[in-house]
Amino acid sequence: MVRYEGNIPKSLRAWCDSNSERVQEVCHGSGYATDSGRAYDVFVGRGFCAYEEGSHTVIEPTVSATLEVLRGLSPCECPYCQGKED
Numbered sequence: 001m002v003r004y005e006g007n008i009p010k011s012l013r014a015w016c017d018s019n020s021e022r023v024q025e026v027c028h029g030s031g032y033a034t035d036s037g038r039a040y041d042v043f044v045g046r047g048f049c050a051y052e053e054g055s056h057t058v059i060e061p062t063v064s065a066t067l068e069v070l071r072g073l074s075p076c077e078c079p080y081c082q083g084k085e086d
Contacts, residue, residue: 002026012040012063015070022048022073040066049076056080 002016006028016023025043042058044050050058050069054076060066 009063012066015067019070021045023070042066042070044073047076047081048073054078
């Protein structure tokens with residue numbers, strides 16, 4: 001089950017609920033250098049990563065940008081995701 005914090009639009013909730021193995025938590029908060037000063041922070045589920053660097057956190061300023069990154073999640077081979085590190 002995905003945990004939500006803040007005002008999360010239905011479209012983002014729907015995708016996350018349908019892919020709950022890939023997403024742990026979604027927050028809408030501050031801390032991102034955007035014009036609005038707000039961003040969507042998504043903590044990726046164990047076994048998946050985002051971006052080319054293999055990040056376990058997605059931080060994007062818009063729902064569409066967030067969904068674009070989430071749709072591109074890939075399997076992660078880091079020690080944490082492989083259960084070799086807690």
